[in-house]
């Protein structure tokens with residue numbers, strides 16, 4: 720068993736029920752500080768529900784969720800949220816198009832969108848620009864968000880999610896909707912993050928094994944609200960487990976730390 724201090728996420732026997740639907744059934748999932756997890760599963764498997772739980776945006780119907788050592792239900796969620804970086808399409812929709820890229824990142828420090836009347840420290844400005852630089856966005860920091868390409872927007876969202884120096888970073892389908900070049904560029908940036916020992920624990924939800932950045936250490940395969948397999952990526956991400964997860968006979972190939980899958 721890991722030391723309790725190493726556990727960033729500890730979900731124990733979580734059930735999420737909405738009316739007659741069971742969104743998650745008896746799900747247990749633990750993430751340690753230095754781990755990088757990919758979550759895969761078909762549409763409706765419960766991936767978004769799990770992200771809602773582990774970002775503190777939803778409570779389980781039964782079971783427990785501990786985030787960064789704090790038990791959901793016993794902690795002030797507004798104190799916990801800045802410690803968890805989150806990038807989802809739903810949050811991205813709320814970003815004002817006329818806001819500058821630098822401000823989109825800086826405003827994360829206040830967990831607000833739009834700059835309004837807050838005063839920012841020059842240190843915040845420097846940090847936002849440094850994060851944008853790490854994501855290859857330095858030149859675009861003064862452009863308005865609305866003028867960015869989809870790939871550039873995704874990188875801005877990730878810089879924003881990193882602004883509060885979170886201990887945990889959750890990414891929901893960061894490569895969705897990107898063209899091949901933009902996807903590859905994003906995967907490369909996420910791979911750098913995965914290998915960075917100072918980066919937060921990472922949980923990345925995706926539909927495609929091709930989008931798994933090298934450096935990811937663990938995989939969680941979900942189907943119908945339950946865990947099909949979970950653990951070290953090399954042991955978990957197999958043709959057999961993918962076949963069980965997606966209900967289609969699949970063959971997984973790994974080449975130069977990247978994955979592809981096809982039906983057979």
Ligand SMILES: Nc1ncnc2c1ncn2[C@@H]1O[C@H](COP(=O)(O)OP(=O)(O)OP(=O)(O)O)[C@@H](O)[C@H]1O
Nearest residue numbers: 737738740742760761762763764765766767768769
């Ligand atoms: N409020 C709700 N009431 C009833 N059912 C719900 C509710 N919210 C979600 N569901 C159902 O729960 C299941 C899991 O949804 P969830 O969004 O977590 O899946 P997902 O794995 O993220 O899917 P996708 O890959 O399509 O985004 C789906 O079948 C969904 O229709």
